[in-house]
Amino acid sequence: MTSPLTSRFPYPAGSDGGRRLGYGADYNPEQWPREVWEEDVRLMREAGVNIVSLAIFSWARLQPTADTWDFGWLDEVMDLLHAGGIGVDLATATASPPPWLTTAHPEILPVTATGDTLWPGARQHWRPTSPVFRTHALRLVRELATRYAGHPALVAWHVNNELGCHNVYDYSDDAALAFRAWLRRRYTTLDALNHAWGTAFWSQRYSDWDQILPPRLAASHPNPTQQLDFKRFSSDALKDHLLAEREVLRELTPDVPVTTNFMVMGGTKGMDYADWAGSGAIDFVANDHYVIPGPQDRDELSFAANLTSGIAGHRPWFLMEHSTGAVNWQSVNLPKKPGELARDSLLHVAHGADAVCFFQWRQSAAGAEKYHSAMVPHAGTDSALFRSVSELGRTLEALAPIAGAEREPARVAVLFDWDSWWTSEHDSHPTSRLDYHREALDWYSALLRLGIRADVVPAHSTDLTSYDVVIAPVLHVVPQPFGKELARYVEDGGHLVTTYFSGVVDENDHIWLGGYPGALRELLGIRIEEFGPLLDGVTVDLDNETTGSLWTDRITVTGPDVEVLASYRSGTYASRPAVTRCTTGRGSAAYVSTRLGAEGLAALLPELLGPAGVSSELPDGARGSVELTVRRDAGSRYLFLVNRGDVPVPLPGVTGELLVGPAMEGGLVLSPREVAVIRQPAP
Template sequence: MQTHRWLRTPDGTAPRISYGADYNPEQWPREVWDEDVRLMKEAGVDVVSVAIFSWARLQPAPDEWDFAWLDEVIDLMHANGIGVDLATATASPPPWLTMRHPEVLPVTAEGSTLSQGARQHWRPTSPVFREYALTLVEKLAERYGSHPGVVAWHVNNELGCHNAYDFSDDAARAFRAWLLARYETVDALNHAWGTAFWSQRYGSFDEVLPPRLAASFPNPTQQLDFARFSSDALRGHLIAEREILNRVTPDIPVTTNFMITGDTKFADYADWAREIDFVSNDHYVTQDRDELAFSAALTSGVARHRPWFLMEHSTSAVNWQPVNRPKRSGELFRDSLTHVAHGADAVCFFQWRQAEAGAEKYHSSMVPHGGVDTRVFRDVVELGRILQSLGDVVGADRDPADVAILFDWESWWGSELDSHPTELLRYRAEAQAWWNALLDAGVRADVVPADAELAGYRVVIAPVLYSVPAALRKRLEAYATSGGHLVTTYFSGTVDENDHVWLGGYPGAFRDLLGIRVEEFRPLYAGETVALSNGTTGSLWSEPIDIVADDVEVLATYDHDELGPAVTRRPVGSGSAAYVSTRLGSAGVGALLPALLEPAGVASELPEALRGEIEVTSRRGAAGRIRFLINRTDAPVELTGIEGEWLHGGETLPPRGVAVVKG
């Protein structure tokens, strides 16, 4: 990541947790803008993202430009003390561009060309699109680079949300160039892809295609490389826009909104984060409320624990889930403050005023269809007041925990490829099961990328670490032998970076470290389970483990004639390495945690009565340590045994409430 820079702060203005939304004034008559400003000031808004989907308004025709309306908007915001996070407006090209240049439209794996009429209908590798987009970026940078109201640049919007994978001829050419840079020779590519199998050997790079629809399973390493390439292609567009912004406006920080949420996996955000001044993220809750905390912790890990920007979340219901329920009382506050607890120094929503037309008109906003006399707007105003009261939090890094969950995008991509032992495996679900179990135990944890520094962690959990290059293998071995306690799971250490199996028996790269050997995987059918001797139940996966080192301790066995040890731990150097060979779910992991954490000296920071009911997270900065206590339940909780200065909330935490304590 570039040197951490934050939103430009106007002279004479104290740093604060920024608060605001996407603002789309072009959707409304001019007279509404003045009311918007008045209400923004009432709510405590100090930043808005502008021009995100404004390309067609800014450039109505190839040789026609209209900046007058945007001039007025930025001037109006600045005059009222509201900073503008100015988007480059390149997310969706205008209809005239795709009609004139249909070759910029994405192509599916089946060969169908996607049409304009929605959003993000462009190829990340299209040179034609790139030329038009960068012309727009340069125009915006030259016009607004000296405007004091612009506090940050917002590159594109949710890069790849609807166009992550393009299989066009442009993509094919760019993929070949990417492969040439990676492998240098076609012989090296053939080795990496294992093309001796199924007569897939290539005579030149010109013969290589993206993994388009084929008669059977496409080459797995080809699929993995295409996932890497697709992430890099989008990152390349980010860099192209950023380079213009940095050249023309070097004093304005640059960001783009990631989508670290749910099963969104097309981008290696740990890699992308190196290209921007500060990390921004969009997150929307599902029925699994603990997923929000996991995603916020992962966003913090990607940001290397520096403050980050919550660019989008919702005040209430969204419009794109199968059933869109409004948030219950207190959830707007809990969701927002949970992100702050994990490092967000800006809290923003999509969007400011709820649209009256278009695909997102039923998506909630800060000013809903019902206007200001609504629960949502009253909560918006109250949240603004709360955020302004938390000045001590501003600039504080996330306080490192004793436990880290290792999260690896390459293992996510690789473990869910086709032609595997099971199609039911879900990488993120396994990682979150460990997170949920730690929450239930009242144990703080970080979620960090695979290249993170691990020396400060007492326990590192690496669930389904499927892809393990030699360098990562050595790093994790060194971590354990030097006093760390490593925990890994089924389908870990299985392949190298080329998706080649580590030979000699599973779990391949970790076999010697763990002192175990598995000849064959034994995945379970949907609904099938296996009982373990410690009273827990496994699903999805099982393995017949052979113990090959004398010092391996068996923590649990399978209650099955064909299976033996299920969970093992081996002392190595001054640390240990443990292995869990089945999916235990959060409850099963929770039953196992004492045996894994106690040898490392890890314990809950919460009184026993609060464990499971309260999530505790902390940040540390100039004001010292600030803890966030988040009620995970729908009942009030008495925060007995918690000492410190109450910055928000008190000893009785309401349902879904959040308390903030200094010290």
């Protein structure tokens, strides 16, 4: 499918005038005295930095009062960076309104579902739907764009910062007015809204638009479709703010590309980034990602980078933030092990990042993030961390040939759907323990264990026909047109795999009647009359030697061409089907009715992938230890081989031109947490 993203990526120019990968950080010179700035630029050049994000939290410095402006310091910093050959991704500085604005206009402050005001003192203390905030924010954007339109350091615009990180859901009166306007556009009539929301239940029928509110704290479970629409609206409200800033920037600086930094990482689910990118709101995708320690931490990093690539349509994207070491906001903030700084960075590059940046350049001496790592730590440049940062700069310089290369599509896709994420985790469901993101990550982790390349892609903006296998975990929301698209995909030879609680509701969160899995029932050739969620700690055994948890289904096979791949051996549904596959047309559709976890899925996947003939491209000894990702351009394929573990891994038979990694004489051996990048001729 055609992507609305432009090809205007802010590539730094190399010494030969060609492209090179971007490298840098958020830069906050306003936190430091003037004498530090020139030293910063010198050290940036030493470390290989060629781009920084500037002025992200500078509104109070740029506009000290409602009627005064101070751009002199920013002019000087922009000039210093340009003289040092460093490009600027200039932020619009609207992420945190200054004290004078919130004092004069407290009505811009967000309100929680319980009616509490979120006061100043942190960041993002503004309502996405506040007309007062919008007026002041766009005035600032216009001043910045007018002043720096022709500055040679300006290579990109950075709208706001991490939109929605702390203010995605606002329940204020401004939000209520905007929510009603959004609903009018969506439904046109109250009759249509009442039908979509099922307001015949609990006497909720609306007779006037002004009666509709956001789903504030209620006596019991709020209307589920109201909750879903409020999530859609809240994502759209932030997108609308993004578009408003973008329009000013495009008016005044039409040749400067515009982006904002997404947060595609575990648990950040309020913003439908696939929709934002698909709307044309940005020219290139940028993302922030931080590792959350746990057994699947690097799997999640790979998953998030992969999904970011999917959102970008496999075009190059910008890693706007990640960490050199420990963060400051987790319960325990661990430093990175030796080699992890480079490995984490290069894994993002493997999945399409053509710029690698950190938060931040110089570690803060004060403020809420003073214990967050940076490129220049509190210990200064005589530190292992700064030496690692400088080494990474040299590595990225060596990878200049890959700039502009797209990710090579895999044969397997894992679908990711924001509507299903939001809706499957609503209250008053069969279980409150369902975790959509975790289920999707488990499937991806299982593929990594088997050494199988897969793409993570948005469900509704992807050409499914380009994949031999499509895995759709907990595809809970299936509108009728999408159900038909999946059926065509299978009829034409595709192989679909889906799971429990899939196909159950339509786009209005209405049940598809006649038995589960609703919209997918005929395609899968099964019928489920009743769900069987499991209590905490309860598991069931399957006859393929795997163990299920969280969920079971009482499955009846209804199709003539359904094969039972595994049955329950214990539990309420013992001897009934647990995993099925229905042959339809030239393809098949499989159903997994319980949570098997990454280990159980790795045991099951070879059978599910068998009809498509999908297998690993890695040698036996490297599967599960090494992740393979491929980028390509018109003349070359670039193989990224990433050692995921803490022991050396031999990779016999790998050939090509070594761009990064250990010498290949006698065969390639990856040390713990090491990465090799190899260029091969394109077939």
